[in-house]
Structures are given as structure tokens and as C-alpha cells.
Amino acid sequence: MGLNRRDIALLAAIWGMVAILLAGALIVLSVSQAQPSLPAVAGPAATPTLPAIYTPAQVEQTARRQYEQAAAFALGWRADAQLLSCRASWEQTAINLVGRPVAWNFRFYSPGSQRLYFVVVEPGGAVRAIQHVRPISQPPPAVSLADWQLDSPAALANWLNSGGGAFLGQHAGGTVIAQLSVRAHGQPPQWTVAGYAPDTDETFAVTVDATDGATAIAATP
Secondary structure, rough: OOOOOOHHHHHHHHHHHHHHHOOOOOOOOOOOOOOOOOOOOOOOOOOOOOOOOOOOOOOOOHHHHHHHHHHHHHHHHHHOOEEEEEEEEEEEOOOOOOOOOOOEEEEEEEOOOOEEEEEEOOOOOOOEEEEEEOOOOOOOOOOOOOOOOOOOHHHHHHHHOOOOOOHHOOOOOEEEEEEEOOOOOOOEEEEEEEEEEEEOOOOEEEEEEEEOEEEEEEEOO
8 A cells, every 4th residue: 555666766766856956946835734633625726827738637536535535534543633645646647548537545644643544545435544553753744734725637737738748748658646745844735746657767747836836847857
């Protein structure tokens, strides 16, 4: 249920490039406190900030919608559960396939029990969950639900229209990974969307602010 070796290496490389390319270049956004529990996300979602040259598949199983099922399991596990991240991947995909229903992986943390909780919501609605065995005394940065305004289709659209569409056009059958997380305490949630070409080991990634949709290229092929 966790990340495989290739995904861990890819995401680690992406965050490394983000730190190098974006340090000192991004505007610090308003600080918001992490939520102590997991109410359903409400209110309108932000819209993509880029011209819609490419549009991901229109589906009901978006990150925010699947989150509601995951949150119900997490709150049943611990009342103080906080969302840390969510992630999905599209294997052997193409421009017209990105965004289609896939399993969403959610990661939660309970300050009271100092445990992680992993929840997987399948496209058909089936849910699997497991608690991490080892305690984590230092609370990881949690997603502020009030700041999570940009859903996964909009994040994917921004990636496609920032160069991801061209990348997939050159590397059909590649992998696309989308992950929502918070890099440090007090920072807003951020999408990282990355394309990976297994034949050449090339990547193309962007970061998308989950509050206002601001998008920056984090890596170039």
C-alpha cells in the first residue's frame, strides 16, 4: 500500500529539484493552522489557471470525492486523525487517459496515538486501510482542509498545459503521478504532478498550489 521503490526515487528527485529551482522564487502564502479533525471539504473548488489546451478525463472519482470515504475510515480509527497526503498514479498512460478512475492512497496521522494510517479508496468504492506499526513522535505537517481548494482534475490540467501534454505526446505509455501534501508546517497544501518515461528515465514535473492554482515547473525533460 506504500510507495514502491521507483515512485519513492521519482518523488525524492522531484522534491530535490523543487528545492533547487524554486527556493527563494515562490511567494510565501498566508499561513493557516492544520485542522484537528477531518470534516468534509465544502465550498467551491478553485479553477485551473492555465488555458485548457488539454483537458483530463472527466470522472466522478476525484481526490476530494474519494477523500470523503477515506476520512470516514480515518475518523473511525482515531477521532483526531489528520490528513497528511493523497496520491494516485496512472500507469502506461496517454494524454486522453490521464485522470481516469484509479485507486487513491490517503495518509493520515493521529497526534494522540502517534501513528500513521493508510487508506486506499478503489475506483469502485471499495476501501482498504491499515495502521502503521511504528509510532512517529514528531507530527508531520497536515493538510489544511480550508486551503485545499484545487481538486485533482484541475491539478492534472495544469500539468498537461504546462508541458505535460507535450511530454506524454513524446513518451506515450509513461507514468503520471499526482500527490497532494504539505512540505513544511504552516505552508499551504501543494500538488506535485510528475510524468515519468521508463524508456529514457526522463521526468517532467510541476507544482500546483492547491489554494490558488499557481503553477511552476519543477523539472524539465
